[in-house]
Amino acid sequence: MTLIFHQKDTDIATIFKTSKTGFIQFAYSYLGNMEEAEDAVMDAFIQYWENKDKLDIQINNIKGYIFTILRNKCIDLLELRKYRLQKNEEMYRQMLGEIEINISSLRSCDPSELFSREINQIVNETIDTLPDRTREIFYKRYLEQKSYKSIAENFGISVKGVEFHISKCLNILRKKLKDYL
Numbered sequence: 001m002t003l004i005f006h007q008k009d010t011d012i013a014t015i016f017k018t019s020k021t022g023f024i025q026f027a028y029s030y031l032g033n034m035e036e037a038e039d040a041v042m043d044a045f046i047q048y049w050e051n052k053d054k055l056d057i058q059i060n061n062i063k064g065y066i067f068t069i070l071r072n073k074c075i076d077l078l079e080l081r082k083y084r085l086q087k088n089e090e091m092y093r094q095m096l097g098e099i100e101i102n103i104s105s106l107r108s109c110d111p112s113e114l115f116s117r118e119i120n121q122i123v124n125e126t127i128d129t130l131p132d133r134t135r136e137i138f139y140k141r142y143l144e145q146k147s148y149k150s151i152a153e154n155f156g157i158s159v160k161g162v163e164f165h166i167s168k169c170l171n172i173l174r175k176k177l178k179d180y181l
Contacts, residue, residue: 030074044066118180123177
C-alpha cells in the first residue's frame with residue numbers, strides 16, 4: 001500500500017510540528033485551562049484535516065485557517081462557560097431565595113402554637129368518637145363547668161356514674177395525647 005501525500009498534507013504536518021505549541025499558548029491565554037487549550041488545538045487541526053478536501057476555495061494560508069478555527073473553538077468554549085455560569089447563578093439565586101423563605105418561616109414558627117393546634121384537633125376528634133352520653137357529660141363538666149352533682153341530677157344517674165364517664169373520657173384522651181404529655 002502506497003501512501004500519497006499532497007503538498008497540503010506535508011504543509012499541515014509541518015504546521016502541526018512548528019505551530020502546535022504557539023496555538024496551545026494562544027488558547028490557554030483565553031481559556032486558562034491547559035487541558036481545554038490542548039483539546040481545542042487538536043480539535044482545530046482535526047476539523048481542518050477532516051474538511052480539507054471539501055473546502056471550496058484554495059487555502060493559501062493553512063496556518064491562518066487553523067488559527068481561525070481555533071479562535072472560534074475558544075469563543076464557543078467561553079460562551080459555554082458563560083452560559084453555565086448564568087444558569088448556576090440563576091440556580092444560586094433560586095436556592096438562596098428558598099433558604100431565605102425557610103429561615104423566615106422557621107423564625108416565625110411558634111412550636112407551642114403548632115402543638116396547641118394539633119392537641120386541639122386530637123381532643124376534638126377523640127371526643128367526637130365517644131358514646132353520646134359520655135360526650136355530653138364531658139361537655140357539661142369541662143365546657144359548662146357543671147359540678148358532678150349537677151350533672152348527675154341532669155342525667156338521672158349517680159355521682160359515681162358521672163365519675164365513671166369522666167374517667168373513661170380522660171383515660172382515652174391520655175392515651176391519644178401520650179406523645180404530648
